[in-house]
Amino acid sequence: MKHYMDPGSGSCRRVSAVAQHLGIELEDIFVNLLKGEHRAPGFLKLNPGGKVPTLVDGDLTLTEADVIMVHFAESVPETALWPQGPARREAQRWIAWAAEHFRQGPPMLVEELYLKRFMGAPTDDSRVAEGRRRIELFAPLLDARLIGRDFVIGAAPTLADFALAAPLSHMTRAKLPFEPYANILAWNARLNEIPAWRDAGARLRDRMAQAEDAAGLRFDE
Ligand SMILES: N[C@@H](CCC(=O)N[C@@H](CS)C(=O)NCC(=O)O)C(=O)O
Structure with missing residues (x-):
């Protein structure tokens, strides 16, 4: 493939x-x-x-x-990442919610506060404000959902966790404002202990570090 x-x-x-x-x-x-x-x-x-x-x-x-x-x-016999029955519906619900709501705010901030610097484009403050507003609107729901749960559906990670956590991949670089959401931060750290998620995260970091070097940019100020 x-x-x-x-x-x-x-x-x-x-x-x-x-x-x-x-x-x-x-x-x-x-x-x-x-x-x-x-x-x-x-x-x-x-x-x-x-x-x-x-x-x-x-x-x-x-x-x-x-x-x-x-x-x-669905190409493997059975995986806890895609559970059967009601748990699958619950995972689908969170995947849909991620696409429709949660994954809106972070990419706006990543684009405005991080990626635009590669292009030398000015930050659009209204989009920054809108990205922050959407995070403030939706992050509390996910944070509450994670109370007493290691992962979004339960004790094991599912595709829903990756759908929700992906936009946090640039959290440090774009200074995404997730400090108030302790359950999200703890869950994100738990996900980063999963080898496949951690490895893809390391490749993402290396890729961005190389791009920053090539563009002569520093983002750790
Ligand atoms: N809904 C799509 C979104 C994909 C997406 O936005 N990809 C970004 C990179 S994370 C992209 O290709 N951006 C290029 C562009 O929009 O110009 C998915 O979940 O696969």
């Missing part, structure tokens, strides 16, 4: 981590987002939306990290 990806993307981190966790081998094809390679005509033929991750599995081309994660989970 070919995985068109940029290791610096939280969405690609989900795809890489789930594949590794399930023992599925992927051929990674680097699409350098910072160089605009996702807008190249060849890539747009594959994914007219111009986004990574994009997966090619034989005749099937899939976009949307949520769908690709499910494609992997």
